[in-house]
Amino acid sequence: MDLVIENVGRRSPTWSEQGAPTDVGDKSLNGFERNALFWNRGEGGFADVGFLTGSNLIEDGRGVAVADFDRDGRLDLVVQNLDKPAALLMSRGTAGNWLQLELEGTTSNRDAVGARAIVRLGAQQQLRQVAAGSGYLAVSSPVLHFGLGDAEVVDSIEIVWPSGTRDRFSDVRANQRLSIRESTR
Numbered sequence: 001m002d003l004v005i006e007n008v009g010r011r012s013p014t015w016s017e018q019g020a021p022t023d024v025g026d027k028s029l030n031g032f033e034r035n036a037l038f039w040n041r042g043e044g045g046f047a048d049v050g051f052l053t054g055s056n057l058i059e060d061g062r063g064v065a066v067a068d069f070d071r072d073g074r075l076d077l078v079v080q081n082l083d084k085p086a087a088l089l090m091s092r093g094t095a096g097n098w099l100q101l102e103l104e105g106t107t108s109n110r111d112a113v114g115a116r117a118i119v120r121l122g123a124q125q126q127l128r129q130v131a132a133g134s135g136y137l138a139v140s141s142p143v144l145h146f147g148l149g150d151a152e153v154v155d156s157i158e159i160v161w162p163s164g165t166r167d168r169f170s171d172v173r174a175n176q177r178l179s180i181r182e183s184t185r
Contacts (some may be wrong), residue, residue: 001041007030007049032055032057032168033057034050034056034058035050035055035056035057035059035079036048036050036053036056036062037049037053037055037056037077038051045126053089054089055077055079055091057079057081059079059081059082059084059087060081060082060083061079061080061081061180062080062081062082062136062137063079063080063135063136063137063138063139064077064079064080064135064138065077065078065080065134065135065138065139065140066134066140066141066159067140067141067143068100068143068145069088069090070090071177072091072095073097073098073100073175074091074092074093074095074098075089075091075145076089076090076091077089077091078138080137080138085133089151094145096148096149096150097147097148097149097150097151097152097174097175098145098146098147098148098155098175099119099145099146099154099172099175099176099178100144100145100146100150100176100177100178101117101128101130101143101144101157101159101177101178101180102104102142102143102144102177102178102180103115103117103130103142103144103159103180103182104179104180104181104182105161105162105163105182106181106182106183106184107161107163107165107182107184108161108162108163108165108182109162110129111130111132111142112141112142112161112162112182113130113131113132113162114129114130115129115159115160115161115162115182116128116129116130116159116160117129117144117146117157117158117159117160118157118158119146119148119154119156119157120154120156120157120158121148121151121154121155122155126141126146126147127167128144128145128146129144130142130144136139138149143177145161148174151174152173152174153171153172153173153174154171154172154173154174155170155171156168156169156170156172157169157172157173161182163182165183167180167182167183175179
């Protein structure tokens with residue numbers, strides 16, 4: 001007998017068509033709750049926008065990876081599901097300006113794992129670090145992504161490599177992916 005559960009998850013007004021809880025027998029609702037996607041409102045809080053973006057899939061999502069698959073400056077998602085194919089969710093919304101850094105170590109490890117990049121825009125700064133693993137059953141892109149809003153030029157970029165070497169760049173234009181190789185000093 002196949003278990004069919006409808007109207008389960010955060011966006012459902014009722015548990016079933018009759019409004020009574022669904023009888024799941026000896027099963028659980030684990031894996032039948034809709035996925036969530038949280039948007040940082042920038043005010044110290046988050047909002048679940050899964051329903052609005054169509055990413056609130058009912059499949060049993062187990063892992064998620066983040067990357068810019070079509071290199072348009074908008075981050076896309078791959079959701080790994082249990083017993084079903086992975087789902088590729090392409091970001092199609094309006095994007096602000098962005099910058100991506102693809103780092104390669106020379107003295108440090110070639111994949112630049114542990115390297116930190118600091119991007120400065122006026123009084124604001126953003127920090128990203130290259131990681132070897134980023135979650136359960138999925139690994140996100142090692143390319144570092146920075147959202148820049150309306151800024152068309154980054155004041156400065158500083159790369160702190162695992163070896164201790166520091167590379168600095170000034171007045172870098174937005175909306176590009178830069179490949180940066182660790183300097184040998």
